[in-house]
Amino acid sequence: MKKLSIAVKIGSGFLLVLIMFTVVSIVSIQNTKKLKENENWVDHTNEVLFKIENVLGHLKDAETGQRGFIITGLERYLEPYEQAIPEIQKDVSDLKQLTSDNDNQQRRIENLNTLISDKLAELKQTIDLRRDSGFEAAHDVVVTDAGKKVMDDIREILDSMIEEENNLLQTRKEVALAATNTAKSTILWFTIIAGVIVILLVIYYVRIIAVPIKKLSVIAKKTSLGEITAIKEDTNRKDEIGVLIESFKQMQEYLLLKAEQANKIAEGDLTIEVKAISDDDIMGVAFTSMIKNLRQQINEITEGVNVISSSSSEIMAMVSQLASGSAETASSISETSSTIEEIKQTAEVSNQKAIEVAESAAKIAGVSQNGNKAVTETIEGMNKIKQQMESIAAIVIQLSEKSIMIGDITTAVNDIAEQSNLLAVNASIEAAKAGEQGKGFSVVAQEIKNLSERSKESTAQIKTIISDIQKEISRAVMATEQGGKVIDEGLRLSSSASEVITTLAASIEQAAQSSLQIAAASQQQVVGMDQIATAMESINETSVQSSSSAKQTEESLTGLNDLGVKLLNLMKKYKLK
Amino acid sequence: MKNDKKTILKQRADKLSISLEKKVVSGEQIKVLEFLLSTEKYAIDSTYINEVISISEITPLPCTPDFIVGIINLRGKIISVMDIKKFLSISGADTANIKKVIIVKHSDIELGIIADEILGNSIIQLNEIQTKVTSITDVNKNFITGVTNKKLIVLDIKELLLSEKIIINEEI
Structure with missing residues (x-):
């Protein structure tokens, strides 16, 4: 049976x-x-x-x-x-x-x-x-x-x-x-x-x-709760139940072995060798890879802990810098807040100004029309002035020629005076040779000499005057030429001024529209500035919080540093090959 | 205007009256012609002067010393012209184109002396002439009679005309 x-x-x-x-x-x-x-x-x-x-x-x-x-x-x-x-x-x-x-x-x-x-x-x-x-x-x-x-x-x-x-x-x-x-x-x-x-x-x-x-099932229930109880059932049976009981016993042994290995791992002994019974031995494979990974991970963790302990001291330094930085930020934020208030007032002013500019642009449009008219009149006047300047230039050239003629005449007069002087000297010499009879003649010669000197002086004066006049005339000629050029330039400028004024009128129209847009934009800006002000207040609060947080972080980091040291000590407990 | 004319007339009268006073005061006196060489005033005794001319063209002569400028034709007479500044080693720039030439004569020697400016005739007292002036160089000492108290250098034209230096005898 x-x-x-x-x-x-x-x-x-x-x-x-x-x-x-x-x-x-x-x-x-x-x-x-x-x-x-x-x-x-x-x-x-x-x-x-x-x-x-x-x-x-x-x-x-x-x-x-x-x-x-x-x-x-x-x-x-x-x-x-x-x-x-x-x-x-x-x-x-x-x-x-x-x-x-x-x-x-x-x-x-x-x-x-x-x-x-x-x-x-x-x-x-x-x-x-x-x-x-x-x-x-x-x-x-x-x-x-x-x-x-x-x-x-x-x-x-x-x-x-x-x-x-x-x-x-x-x-x-x-x-x-x-x-x-x-x-x-x-x-x-x-x-x-x-x-x-x-x-x-x-x-x-x-x-x-x-x-x-x-x-x-009772034993399996206990096993599922982690308690491994030995089975007292006889194992003579060869049917399915017998096989089941046998398998259960083997499973319990397997679990006990794994528990023992897990215990060793838990104690940090990673030197044990676990070999999988077969490729289907999930736990065996898992334990093998677990031990391998644990060895690798513990190595990495040890390195990591070293890095953490060095990093935490660096972070402490950085956090203290951060704390001072956040204090600076707080002062900067208050400055920014006041700046924003100023910008807001400026934006309001610019809004007002933009409206004024729009009004002004309308006025300027009228003015520019008048300006265009005035420029046309100016061009006419310039043309008249040009004609006058040309006639003045002709007159001045005539004057120049006349003064040159006067110069020639005075040179001749000077020569005459010179000759007269010499004649007077010669006369005086002759008078001296004549002795007593020549005395009266010498007086006359003296008078002639005086006259010739006065003539020379006069001609010298005339010469200087004429040279002055020549200089003035050449300056006048240059001035008239420049005047002509200036008038041409003026004509050109006034015609371009006309174009400029026309362009200006169009530009002013655009400017008026732009200033209306600016007015709208600056209104939005004012609203935006209010929002920024609110945002800055919250930033201020945040910065105060972050300042206090930095201090707390500093304290926490001290704890972290201690933790790093503890972790290092802990990692030393692991036995590796 | 009347005042101006009056002052001018008064000044003129004063000048004339001073010259008369001098004549009254004078003892032994000579008449001279005053002229300018550079900026210095020189004087030549009127008795040696024939006339004063103004001339623009001087024909240069070859084989003559530096101080002989050239020759001129004066009413048919050929007269050599001398630059007395170079002769007396007086520094100064070259003279203008239109040159005043003083024609001097002594015992048939006629010579033209170039002057920068002719100042006119004047009368100087012989006792006013100081003969011992240290500033005058030894070379030229023979040709200078003396210096008046008005810094007028009086040339001894007779000595100059008779000096051996002026006799041109250069062989080429």
Whole structure:
């Protein structure tokens, strides 16, 4: 039994129960078939009885119609007789067919047929007599009692037939009852036996399957909660339960091994070697890679912790800088806030100014038209001035020529004066040679000399004056030339001024539109500045918070630094190869 | 205007009256012609002077010393012209185109002396002439009579004309 598998055990039990129930259902089906047959025979008997009653009834109807006609002589009393004649024929043939399996009844029906023919003949005779010969003849025939005697024979045969059928019915009922009783007892006994077998099977299965599984499930539940309890079940069983228990024991051993390895890892001993039992050994593979990764990670963490401890001291320095920086930021923010307030006021002023500029631009547009007109007039005036300048230049050139002529004349006069001087000197020399007589002459010579000197002085003065005049004239010529150029320049400038003014008018129009846009924009700017001011307040709060946060961070960093040292100490506990 | 004219006339009268006073005061006196060489005033005794002329063209002569400027034609007479500044080693720029030439004569020697400016005739007292002046160089000492108190250098033209230096006898 112990070597059979659970599947065979369960299968054979259920096969036994199936056989029992098959027997019960065969018995039931056969019994039901018998009952059905019996019922059909009962129905058949009842139909035969009904037909017999019908034959008698119709015979009575025919007799009744004959009697009515005989008594009255009226044709209408023959109606029941005429209706009953075909019915009687039909009923007798049906009856013959129904009782074809019973020889006794067939013989009786032969007799009955003869008797019915006799009766019908008697009836027909009497009816014909009455119709042909009148009441007395018919009456005489009737009172012979021949008809009555036939009728009584018919009654007798029919009664015997009824009795025969009733006996048959009784026999069949008894047979049916006996079959039913047998079936009942058979079904009852088989059901009882099947129930007992089922109960026994259930007990057996509970013992060999449910109980060990229950125990295993309790242990599995404990195992799932981490408690590993040893299994005391015997391991002689070779079926599925035995295999399950064995596997469970192996699993527990495996778990205990892994727990031991995990314990070592937990203690920081990473020198242990874990080998996976197979490629499908998930935990083994996981433990192998875990140890490998842990070694690598701990190396990396150690490096990281070193970096953290050095970094945290750097961060501390940076945070203290940050703290001072945030203080500076706070002061900068307050300066910015005041600056924003100033900008806001400026924006308001610029808004106002932009509106004023728009108004001014409209005025300037009018002014520029006047300016254009004025420039046109200026151009006309410039042209007149140019003509005047040209005539002045001609006059000045004439003056220059005249002054040159004067210069030539004065040179001649100077020469004359020079000569006069020399003549005076010579005269004076001659006078000296003449002695006393020459004294008066020497006075005259002196006077001539004086005159010539005065002439020289005058000519010198005239020369200087003329040279001055020449300089002035050349300056005047240059001035007129420059004036001409200036006027040309002025003409050019005033025509370009006209263009400029036209362009300016267009520009002013644009400027007016632009200034309106500026007004709108500066309005938005004012709104924006308000928003910035609010934002700056929140920034100020934030900076105060960040300042305090920096201090807190500094404190926290001290803790972090300590933590780094602790971490370093912790990492030293790990044993690596 | 009347006042101006009056003052001018008064000044003129004063000048004339001073010259008369001098004449009254004078003892032994000579008449000289005053002229300018550069910025210095020189004087020559009027008795040696023939006349003063103004001339624009001087014909240069070859094979003559530096101080001989050239020759001129004066009314048919050929007269040599001397630059007395170079002769007396007086520094100064070259004279203008139109040159005043003083024609001097002594015992048939006629010579033209170039002057920068002719100042006019004047009378000087002989006792006013100081003969011993240290500033005058030894070379030229022979040709200078002396210096008056008005810094007028009086040339001894007679000595100059008779000096051996002026006699041109150069052989080429």
